[in-house]
Amino acid sequence: MELATKISNLVGIIAGIITTSALLPQAIKIYRTKSARDISLAMFIFLAVGVTLWLIYGILIKEVPVIAANFFSLLLIMAIIAMKIRYR
């Protein structure tokens, strides 16, 4: 593997870990407070659709960081949508 590819993969993997992790404190906050009034349902539905497309894009360009980050993001987005619908 070329050095440039190694570096971009590393940056992508770190970026993926951070953006996917970003969803965790939000999911935890809703779970703890049982409140999601200020959360935009539209935001998370858009995110679910968009992240699914990013996942397809990652598969098309064969970039593992893009695939992995978007797969785990999608799971957390689904959990947040479920809680938003449940707790309002």
Added chain:
Amino acid sequence: MELATKISNLVGIIAGIITTSALLPQAIKIYRTKSARDISLAMFIFLAVGVTLWLIYGILIKEVPVIAANFFSLLLIMAIIAMKIRYR
């Protein structure tokens, strides 16, 4: 440009438009209600850092959809962070 590249670029551009647009209803919701109690500040700070890294990743792999989507996302994330700090 190869057909496969054209298709992946198109998917990436649509994905970018949707995930970036996702931030808009959240930003509008906070602006209108002047309330951001249920929003996780940690989520948006993580997102800002992660999206900055995705932007660098996009520049490294020279993928315009990744660069454009993350640039505009970063602007909206900054606006949401500013409102979260202001309105709490």
